[in-house]
Amino acid sequence: MKNKVQQWFLNSSEESQKSFMELMDKTVKLLIEENYRATNPYSGATRKDIEAKVKEITNITAGGQETDAVMNEIKKTVVRNSLWISNPSAMAHLHCPPLLPSIAAEVLISTLNQSMDSWDQSPSATYVEEEVLQYFIHKIGYGENADGVFTSGGTQSNYMGLLLARNHACQRHFSINVGEHGLPANAGRLRILCSEHAHFTVQQSAAQLGLGINSVVKVRSTENHQICLKDAQKKVAELHEQDLIPFMIVATAGTTDFGSIDYLTELAKMAHDNHLWLHVDAAYGGALLFSHQYRDLLHDLSEADSITIDFHKLYYQSISCGAFFVKDRKYFHHIAFHADYLNPEEDRKDGIINLVEKSVQTTKRFDALKVLMTFKLIGTDVFGEMIDSTIQLAKDTAELLQCSSQFEVLNEPVINAVLFRYLPDRHAENQLFVDEVNLELQRYFYESGKLIMAKTRQNGKVYLKFTMLNPLNTLRNMEIQIENIKKIGDIITEKKGERSNEYSVHF
Known part of the structure; x- marks a missing residue:
């Protein structure tokens, strides 16, 4: 045997x-x-x-x-x-081609199979995670009191931001330790503010944390799809007038559809003046920390109380790989729990680090190795050039689309997302017709296997989306794809024009 x-x-x-x-x-x-x-x-x-x-x-x-x-x-x-996500024509979602160092690290991670909850299960891995986190803490601009933890990605990180902020608010406003006593009777008064373009996990986390979806107050956005500061101030004042308690504001550094980055400096001041916890969801835009041209878009990121960064988006790491950061490590005490078999309190006295004390996970992967190997092998200069090249390609692609009367471009790319829609000749004013043609375009190209693009809705209209993460993509490829979209769009328009009701296009 x-x-x-x-x-x-x-x-x-x-x-x-x-x-x-x-x-x-x-x-x-x-x-x-x-x-x-x-x-x-x-x-x-x-x-x-x-x-x-x-x-x-x-x-x-x-x-x-x-x-x-x-x-x-x-x-x-x-x-x-x-889906061959490494193919440059796969550009639907925030789904990146993984770098070779990350893939190689996955073999090591899976073979070693370290469990990142206690030091005795991950002796060297624990310190690798801690040091990689410290590197990013320095890059963010946080001080010596800051801390972080690797997570499965943006959903978990955003959840942790709301969890710590909620528990801190209950302690501050109601003198209640939620971990020991549960939510106070008045927890229903707590409110979270975020942009109408914030990630859905803000509402999802609020629901899971017992605050309810209705605790999330949506703030209007500007024409650049950033949170409107005046409306945010107005909403805070209105909540106080209703005897409600705004305790947190969630900013976004890289919205899913537009890549928009909220006004971090102004939001930090507003949060400070109104005693709000500022969480920045930089799952997408966090990679700009290494950009040579666009680093300033994250100016004052260090003013946030907590931050989400995803490495399996614009950092080109294999799924899953993310991190959560806090400006002051003392807030992790809101989720710390000591189990005698795993992380007894005497371990802390002996200086032993058990990462489970700052995580909502117990068993956790050694994902920090992927990030370490990537930067050790590639270096920050080339990495920054990769980020900048994708942003430039997105800007150039938007210009290509704008040069044609057959396309409407909804945004000037901030990072590397482009929203656009095909406009059928003679039918551009027929909203339903245009929507159906664009839906059929997205479906056709997916089923052909030649181009993977996303579809979304903005202001009630259907738009197509290029999320251009791949540094190996080229402007020539985009010229070819745009011409193909025109060609197929014309065919769909002609066939649909011959039908009065539902239609189906076969190629």
């Missing part, structure tokens, strides 16, 4: 080493060959076809299968029907 099992675990035996090398070699070879083979970002397979194929390969047997047979099934069914 032992001889049969040991080949499936990494150990010093010859069988283990042979199995490990064989499986890793086959995996790497498969990925390289399929990447070369895949000229488009998607195969074009339908949902039903993929579902049927997946059902065929999930036949688990008692005795197992040969490696080549399994790898062949995975190749044909999973890999070939996955």
